[in-house]
Amino acid sequence: MFDGNILIVSLYVDDIIFTSNSRQMCEDFKSSMQLEFDMTNLGRMRYFLGIEVIQSDMGIFICQRRYAHELLAQFNT
Numbered sequence: 001m002f003d004g005n006i007l008i009v010s011l012y013v014d015d016i017i018f019t020s021n022s023r024q025m026c027e028d029f030k031s032s033m034q035l036e037f038d039m040t041n042l043g044r045m046r047y048f049l050g051i052e053v054i055q056s057d058m059g060i061f062i063c064q065r066r067y068a069h070e071l072l073a074q075f076n077t
Contacts, residue, residue, distance in 0.1 A: 005020060005021055006021055007020045007026070007029055016033075017048055018030075047066065050064060050067040051063070051064060051067070052064065052065055052066045
């Protein structure tokens, strides 16, 4: 049943992130996925596809600071 709950899923190759306005919906989705696929739960998202994710009481912030540092290190700049 829908009950106004939503589930948002983002999949890129073998990386998946998901969120919902219902904790139960997240748990149900995670359980169903783990029954079908070999998955590792990395917990709260901190880094995804080159984007650093910082979560706090003030909100969710994203940046590419780590990616920029890796590029500078790669090219010795």
